[in-house]
Amino acid sequence: MITRNEILETNQMIDDANLDVRTITMGISLLDCADADIDKFNEKVYNKITTYAKDLVKVGDELAKEYGVPVVNKRISVTPIAIAAAGCKTDSYVSIAQTLDKAAKAVGVNFIGGFSALVHKGYTESDRKLIASIPEAMKVTDFVCSSVNIGTSRNGINMDAVKEMGEIIHKTAELTKDKECIGCAKLVVFCNAVEDNPFMAGAFHGVGEADCAINVGVSGPGVVKKALEQVRGADFETLCETVKRTAFKITRVGQMIAREASKRLNVPFGIIDLSLAPTPAVGDSIAEIFQEMGLAEPGAPGTTAALALLNDNVKKGGVMASSYVGGLSGAFIPVSEDHGMIEAAEKGALTLEKLEAMTCVCSVGLDMIAVPGDTTPATLSGIIADEAAIGMVNNKTTAVRLIPVIGRGVGESVEFGGLLGYAPIMAVNPYSCEDFIARGGRIPAPIHSFKN
Amino acid sequence: MKKAVITVLGQDKVGIIAKVCTFLCESNVNILDISQTIVGGYFDMVMVVDITAMTCPFDDAVERLAGIGEEMGLKIKMQHTEIFDAMHRI
Secondary structure, rough: OOHHHHHHHHHHHHHHHOOOEEEEEEEEOHHHHOOHHHHHHHHHHHHHHHHOHHHHHHHHHHHHHHHHHEEEEEEEEOOOOOHHHOOOOOOOOHHHHHHHHHHHHHOOOEEEEEEEEEEOOOOOHHHHHHHHHHHHHHOOOOOOEEEEEEEEEEOOEHOOOOHHHHHHHHHHHHHOOHHHOOOHEEEEEEEEEOOOOOOOOOOOOOOOOOOOEEEEOOOOOHOOOHHOOOOOOOHHHHHHHHOOOOHHHHHHHHHHHHHHHHHHOOOOOEEOOOEOOOOOOOOOOHHHHHHHHHOOOOOOOOOOHHHHHHHHHHHHHHHOOOOOOOOOOOOOOOOOHHHHHHHHHHHHHOOHHHHHHHHOOOOOOEOOOOOOOEOOOOOOHHOOOOHHHHHHHOOOOEEEEEEEEEOEEOOEEEEOOHHHHHEEOOOOOOOOOOOHOOOOEEEOHHHHOOOO | OOOEEEEEEOOOOHHHHHHHHHHHHHHOOOEEEEEEEEEEOOOOOOOEEEEOOOOOOOOHHHHHHHHHHHHOOOOEEEEEEEEHHHHHHO
């Protein structure tokens, strides 16, 4: 029999420490929608998504009500459009993005991911069309998220794609400059992208996945922070053990919700993503965890170590709590979505270079960082290349989601609203990498990738 | 047997248990366990109930109880027990 204290502990986590299930993401394969006629393709895509996901929001809301734990987002990920639409005879994929947007709105989800291309080793014609369509697609849609994988540990880095993505990010910012350059907040460049990530903006439904799957992202930085308050000043063993135990409990809730969602929607359960994902709300912040660990501000010396132990113990606790763990699983460090990170960036405690170091040990990468609007496409590409190199060499996923804020510079800020938050514009190293990026070609796979 | 947990938190006043129990009785819900304390005028109750033969849908019961809570200035939650089992039992 469950005890009174256990009941109260769970409900305190939910009511006082922002424990929630961050997202139930339904992955839907669009491979069977292939058609040479783009209008027919769009029709099939719309029908498939609105059929498969028609009850997704309803079930998410029911579960939230019955178990008393918020299910914040209900989302959809689809097969990378560059693959699904490869057979379409067309020059532009913008109409597909509009179809995805329409389908997302029809079923009531708040994001749909998968306007994506995987070009880590080279381009197909379809990849080229998709990438060229990104800026316009981000402009004319509200809920569509786009991602491009430009490198893997196994294949090296496609530097032509790195160069092009610098330009695409810049163009996307230009096209959405009247809306705070929000197009760039929905566009991620990956190295080692994962196929079952439920979190946006980088979610897509990989080609090795089933026709449909339910992937769930749990969260709870506030719960970890509250737990650490109880062990203030204790040694690192205690600190790690506390993170681990808390991650276990958080993940168990996610696992239970995922299983139940999968049962009610009659869709196989895919994975739980253990990530600690912050929101701009106070008490839902990774930065607050660093402060609780003993750092005055995120960015202070010691931050990388703190993040490394946080990330590792979240995984250790979470892995035992779920039968299938996947996605990105770790700690996210988006700047604009975490009030503590925003404040640290405003004070100058947190710089782009320190964030880059932190991405060596976090679960993703340089995420939701606003940079000056006059940052050149080549510099954006240089930042992408650095981040991809970290991912490639360390066998981890890294990502870049930068927002060059057109017409604004360091000291100013940009406000996206909602979960995307707001961000101070951070300084970028002013020295040029133009000639380096202009070389083109591929960086070969690192020596330790030859494992066969 | 299908079980649920009802938690009631807030300022103590006359009739809290009566109102909650009246609703449970009307809905054919059997109370299995009640534990209740008052600390500094703060009312804190945890009930475990049997909902196998409950006559209304679960989400209606959640809303009705939350409504009773609102009328009395309390926070009343009803949840399936699985969330607690999942978190605290391997």
